[in-house]
Amino acid sequence: MTESIALNVLLPAVPEQRWSCHSCSDCCRTLVGHLFDNERRFIQAQSWPELGVEPVAFAHGRWLLNKRPDGACVFLDDQNRCRIHTRFGEARKPIACRMFPFSIRPVTGGWQASLRFDCPSVISSNGEPLWRHKSWLSDLAQRLPRGREMRDRTRLQSRLTGTPEELDAITARFSRLFEDASNLLDMRLRIAAKATATLRQAKLVNVRGNRFAELLDLIVTGMASDVTKIPDRPTPRQSGMLRQLAFAHAEHVTLQELQAGWWGSARKRFQQLRRARAFLRGTRTVPLRTDGGGSPTFETVDTIVPDTTTNKLVSELISRYIITRLAGRSVFGAGYYDWPVLDGLDALWLSISCVGWFSRFFAACRARERFEFSDVAKALGVVDRAVTRLPALGTRSERARILYLALDDGPARLLNKYALTT
Numbered sequence: 001m002t003e004s005i006a007l008n009v010l011l012p013a014v015p016e017q018r019w020s021c022h023s024c025s026d027c028c029r030t031l032v033g034h035l036f037d038n039e040r041r042f043i044q045a046q047s048w049p050e051l052g053v054e055p056v057a058f059a060h061g062r063w064l065l066n067k068r069p070d071g072a073c074v075f076l077d078d079q080n081r082c083r084i085h086t087r088f089g090e091a092r093k094p095i096a097c098r099m100f101p102f103s104i105r106p107v108t109g110g111w112q113a114s115l116r117f118d119c120p121s122v123i124s125s126n127g128e129p130l131w132r133h134k135s136w137l138s139d140l141a142q143r144l145p146r147g148r149e150m151r152d153r154t155r156l157q158s159r160l161t162g163t164p165e166e167l168d169a170i171t172a173r174f175s176r177l178f179e180d181a182s183n184l185l186d187m188r189l190r191i192a193a194k195a196t197a198t199l200r201q202a203k204l205v206n207v208r209g210n211r212f213a214e215l216l217d218l219i220v221t222g223m224a225s226d227v228t229k230i231p232d233r234p235t236p237r238q239s240g241m242l243r244q245l246a247f248a249h250a251e252h253v254t255l256q257e258l259q260a261g262w263w264g265s266a267r268k269r270f271q272q273l274r275r276a277r278a279f280l281r282g283t284r285t286v287p288l289r290t291d292g293g294g295s296p297t298f299e300t301v302d303t304i305v306p307d308t309t310t311n312k313l314v315s316e317l318i319s320r321y322i323i324t325r326l327a328g329r330s331v332f333g334a335g336y337y338d339w340p341v342l343d344g345l346d347a348l349w350l351s352i353s354c355v356g357w358f359s360r361f362f363a364a365c366r367a368r369e370r371f372e373f374s375d376v377a378k379a380l381g382v383v384d385r386a387v388t389r390l391p392a393l394g395t396r397s398e399r400a401r402i403l404y405l406a407l408d409d410g411p412a413r414l415l416n417k418y419a420l421t422t
């Protein structure tokens, strides 16, 4: 069922996060553009001799903007401009292209927007405050099929549904933790991981409403003195499973793979499994499809350390990322594969460890001994591109992996091993 009534769009209220498009064309080169049927019909009704190939492609049951062999959208011209935009104006561009880097999902009475960090202008927080984008985003949202109304019944613990106030208390308390720059980033991450572990042990059924908010405050504040001790090294199994989690974030599908029916095929699954095993073992060359420009071994990746001169920049970026994810409610419940709060929170802390692993990987690809801010920015782009968008990350087996890693101080140990600052 589709609706086109004006509904409110909730934007993440993060004053330090800004964005405007600076036409770098990264999104046109890396993403797969989905088309609605009316968009596909409009494009096909025009003549595009300059493209030299079909303007649209059908793959995996969806119509998509076609790609050039180098992976760029066929409509991207030599001046980095969109040919649809040039010929017919912005309003004729597909909604998927116009909406990027925002994602929206239906919530009661409106839409919840979240922001993607695989856009350089989002990473550098370059442009207008987010609230300035509300009007055009609302216009676009009205044209989207709303589908099934999502009733957010986020669980705090199994069989215990959180009230909106309790869920607000969680996002507000963890946001405050990451806004407070008086603690080092790694310390704040450790506090967050340890507080989540403590919440897992609490009988939350006995602590509801305001008392829940008070308990949360008490736990997070109390952790500050508890995390000065450096966590133990992760076990080989914890490290291996973290590497597998990083691998799962990097498995982006290309249009060519979709068209070849290769994605989801038995051969593909077999190859994926082989590479996932290699990530678990963590020996020899990293078998990664992501273009890092080199072929380091797992052992080399683990020797890379942060560049001390970029601590401040990295701390600001990662804190802003976490706050924006919390504010956009893309951490748990309907915003994150319908996962319970604590599983979603642990997935968030562990995804930062994945950013730490990828930062080291990108530096190792260029034979550097230290990773730089640009490596962290690229790593965050890879991880965030997958989060909430790759169905594989929301499967039962991924949740089982997060639950396993959440045991035995796993998130704190891994955040320490793959620390982003010194």
Ligand code: SF4
Pocket (backbone or CB within 6 Å): 020, 021, 022, 023, 024, 025, 026, 027, 028, 100, 101, 118, 119, 120, 121, 122
């Ligand atoms: S990646 Fe971001 S800045 Fe670059 S063209 Fe796309 S939306 Fe604009």
